[in-house]
Amino acid sequence: MPAAYERYLVPVVFRPFAEDLATKAAALHPRRILELAAGTGVLTSKLLATAPSAEVTATDLNEAMVAFGSARAPGAVWRQADAQRLPFPDGGFDLVVCQFGVMFFSGRVAAFTEVRRVLASGGRFLFNTWGPLGTHALEVALQAGLERAFPVDPPRFFPTVAHGYADPAVVVADLVAAGFVVEKEQELTLQGRAASTADLVTGYLTGTPVRAALEERGDEPAVRATVIEEMTARLGEGPVSAPMTAYVFRAATQ
Known part of the structure; x- marks a missing residue:
């Protein structure tokens, strides 16, 4: 799964937002960065490039992602870690970053509280989360294809999980409940560009949790074939370009 994710999805869906988040992180001049849910290391690599003087520790819950990411971005220290039980001392970092990972936390306030614990006084928490499914044209087309392929009980990972934490008011309330002050909230729309819908479908069906659902069925x-046909009908032949919207949050310890 990490290889398919890295090859087909990272350049199209995740790298544009990683570049934005890394630029915002570097502007804070951090010395010790902790990254949560680092995946295959797309943001990690950008952090190492934009904040070369910072020490970067990258973590992920998934062992396969840690193994892949540590080879892709060896300049960081890689650790397997659960965001709700971070294996780090109090106040060990001045910046915690997370790209499209907070929606996977089963207890978000608990995870945010852990983030606050490992941040030094005045530290920042910088992260992004996807907007509603309807604001991500690539995944709207994908979900339509899945629903066409499975008229009864289609996989619901994208509407319920990937885009399941898409209300900024809820995110802000969770941050405040964890003891943060929200400094900035931004809605950001970028373009996702792929060589073809076939490549996108390969990435989504083999490089995300949808893979397990398809293997079961x-x-x-x-x-x-059905998903490619539906996505092509919606997005067009040949190279694909479509808007994707996320929310970016910056919070500070009190």
């Missing part, structure tokens, strides 16, 4: 070649 079987008939993967037919599903892939």
Whole structure:
């Protein structure tokens, strides 16, 4: 899964937002950065490039992602870690960053409280989360394809998980409950560009948790063909370009 995620999804969906987040992080002049849910290291690599004097510790819950990411971005220290039980001392970092990971935290206030614990006084928490599914044209088309392939009980990962933490008011309330002061909130729309819908479908169906749902249901070649057909009908032939919206938050310890 990490290889498919890295090859087909990172350049299209995640790198544009990683560049934005890394630029915002570097502007804070951090010395010790902790990254949560680092995945294959797309943001990690950008942090190492934009904040070369900072010490970067990258973590992920998934061992396969840590193994892949540590090879991709060896300039960081990599650790397997649960965001709700971070294996770091109090006040050890002045910046915690997370790209599209907070929606996966089962207890967000608990995770945010852990983030606050490992931040030094005056430290910042910088992260992004996807907007509603309807604001991500690539994944609207993908979900339509999945619903066409599975008229009964289609995989619901994208509307319920990936885009399941898309109300900024809820995010802000969780940060405040964890003891943060929200300094900045931004709605950011960038373009996702792919060589073809076929590449996108390969990435989404083999490089995300949808993969397990398809393996359970079987008939993967037919599903892939249906999803490609639906996405192509919606996004067009050849190279694909479509808008994707996220929210970016910066919070500070009190």
